[in-house]
Amino acid sequence: MTALDPVFLKTPIAHRALHGEGRPENSRAAVRxxxxxxxxxxxxxxxSADGExxxxxxxxxxxLTGETGVIRTRDAAELGRIALSGGDGEGIPTLREILAIxxxxxxLLVELKDQHGRMxxxxxxxEAAAARALAGYTGPLAVMSFNGHAVARMGALRPDIPRGLTTSAFDEALWPHMPEELRARLREAPEFERSGAMFISHEHTDLxxxxxxxxxxxxxxxxxxxxxxEAEERAARRLAQNVTFEGYRAAVPA
Structure with a gap:
C-alpha cells in the first residue's frame, strides 16, 4: 500500500480546481x-455512457451547463461538446485531458462521486474508468470517495494509488435524499477500516x-x-493537516 505523499499535507488544495470568474469549476481553465x-x-x-x-x-x-439530463447517459465525445457555463465555451473534460494539463x-486529489445514492x-x-485513465500517470496523486465501497474497489484495481474516505456530518440540509438512520450511521465513517483508506477528508465544521x-x-x-x-482556514488547521478551499486564495507555504 502506497503512503499518501507528504505534499498533500502542506500544499492547499483548490476545490474543483481554482475556479472563479471565467473559470468554471472542474474546468481546464481552473486547473491551469x-x-x-x-x-x-x-x-x-x-x-460517461461509453466508459470514460x-x-x-x-x-x-x-x-453547470445549458443542457439537462444525467451525465452518465451521454458519451464522452458528446459531453466534450457541451460548454460549461461561465467559461469560454470549453466542454466537459475527461480525466485523461486533465491529467495531461x-x-x-x-x-492531484481525485474524488469519485457516489453512483449508488445510499453509499x-x-x-x-x-472505478474501472478512473483506473484506466490513471494508468501511467506520475506525480503526487490520491483518490477518495464518500462511498467506502468505491474506495475499496479502487484499492483492488490500483493498490499503488493512495486512497481516502471523504467524510461528513451528513446533515439533512446537504443530504436530504438520505434517511436519518443512514446519515447517522455514515457520520461515524463505518467503512473507513474496511475500505483500506489511509486518510480522510472531513467536513470542516465537524472536525x-x-x-x-x-x-x-x-x-x-x-x-x-x-x-x-482565512478565518475558516485558521479554525480548520487546529484539527486538520490541510485544507481544500474555494472563494479566496489560501497561502502557499514557501
Whole structure:
C-alpha cells in the first residue's frame, strides 16, 4: 500500500480546481490557474455512457451547463461538446485531458462521486474508468470517495494509488435524499477500516467529532473541506493537516 505523499499535507488544495470568474469549476481553465498558482487540485469524477471518467461534479447537467439530463447517459465525445457555463465555451473534460494539463506538477486529489445514492455497493464502472485513465500517470496523486465501497474497489484495481474516505456530518440540509438512520450511521465513517483508506477528508465544521479524533490519534492524515475564508482556514488547521478551499486564495507555504 502506497503512503499518501507528504505534499498533500502542506500544499492547499483548490476545490474543483481554482475556479472563479471565467473559470468554471472542474474546468481546464481552473486547473491551469491552480497549477500556475502552485496549488494542489481536487477534481470530481462522473462516468460517461461509453466508459470514460469525466471531470464533473453533479449527476445532472443542469446546474453547470445549458443542457439537462444525467451525465452518465451521454458519451464522452458528446459531453466534450457541451460548454460549461461561465467559461469560454470549453466542454466537459475527461480525466485523461486533465491529467495531461497537470502533468504531475502539483498534487492531484481525485474524488469519485457516489453512483449508488445510499453509499452502497457500486457497479464498478466509474472505478474501472478512473483506473484506466490513471494508468501511467506520475506525480503526487490520491483518490477518495464518500462511498467506502468505491474506495475499496479502487484499492483492488490500483493498490499503488493512495486512497481516502471523504467524510461528513451528513446533515439533512446537504443530504436530504438520505434517511436519518443512514446519515447517522455514515457520520461515524463505518467503512473507513474496511475500505483500506489511509486518510480522510472531513467536513470542516465537524472536525471536532470524536470519531475523527479517534482516526487522527492512530496517525491517519486528516484533510478538510470546503474552506471559504482565512478565518475558516485558521479554525480548520487546529484539527486538520490541510485544507481544500474555494472563494479566496489560501497561502502557499514557501
Amino acid at each position: 490557474a491552480a497549477v500556475a498558482a502552485g496549488y494542489g487540485i481536487e477534481i470530481d469524477l462522473q462516468p 471518467a469525466m471531470v464533473f461534479h453533479d449527476y445532472d447537467l443542469r446546474r 497537470v502533468g504531475g506538477r502539483v498534487p 452502497g455497493p457500486t457497479d464498478g464502472a466509474l 471536532d467529532r470524536p470519531r475523527v479524533a479517534d482516526i487522527r490519534a492512530t496517525g491517519v492524515p486528516v484533510l478538510s473541506w470546503t474552506i471559504r475564508s
